[in-house]
Amino acid sequence: GAVVSQHPSRVICKSGTSVKIECRSLDFQATTMFWYRQFPKQSLMLMATSNEGSKATYEQGVEKDKFLINHASLTLSTLTVTSAHPEDSSFYICSASRTQGIGTDTQYFGPGTRLTVL
């Protein structure tokens, strides 16, 4: 299989606080993990790409100091939304690609995290 989990599934926080979201590949090793943001009734927007042991690559317009990404192991990546504000409220989804074998670039998605900033 190719199962990706995310935690938490929902989080509500006060403005100004930081929130950490975890993404884990449960039954495979992931060289690369991706973080997306999705607004209602829209497609997924790639925020950043992270490779184990190296700095994340951010898409244009995404503030790297605002959205901190750490990919500490082949099965875990974290996204920290720092000093969150209401406009950061969104659905955040991670995905992971296998390290080897056919279709190594196929991305498997986590269930998403709904962030609400009050």
Place this chain on the structure above:
Amino acid sequence: GQQLNQSPQSMFIQEGEDVSMNCTSSSIFNTWLWYKQDPGEGPVLLIALYKAGELTSNGRLTAQFGITRKDSFLNISASIPSDVGIYFCAGLGGGSNYKLTFGKGTLLTVNP
């Protein structure tokens, strides 16, 4: 940048009907993926296509990777209520290499 044109944007069908949706692009992709997303959930991979001309089935789903690597279709046969959701096509490779390029999605509603 690369773009995927997905159509139709939405579909309303009766249970038991067959459904077809497609994606086209001006760019070549090395891999073509079809995902389904339920409300409040992440996308779930339905079918992955790796070779030009490849036709692959997964239960009631059938998808084909166009011979030019610039298009793909997804068919759902004998639709059931749980087929409701948003279907996304996504392309990998080409100019963006490892990044997925998503279509805008097809919202499918199945009336029992």
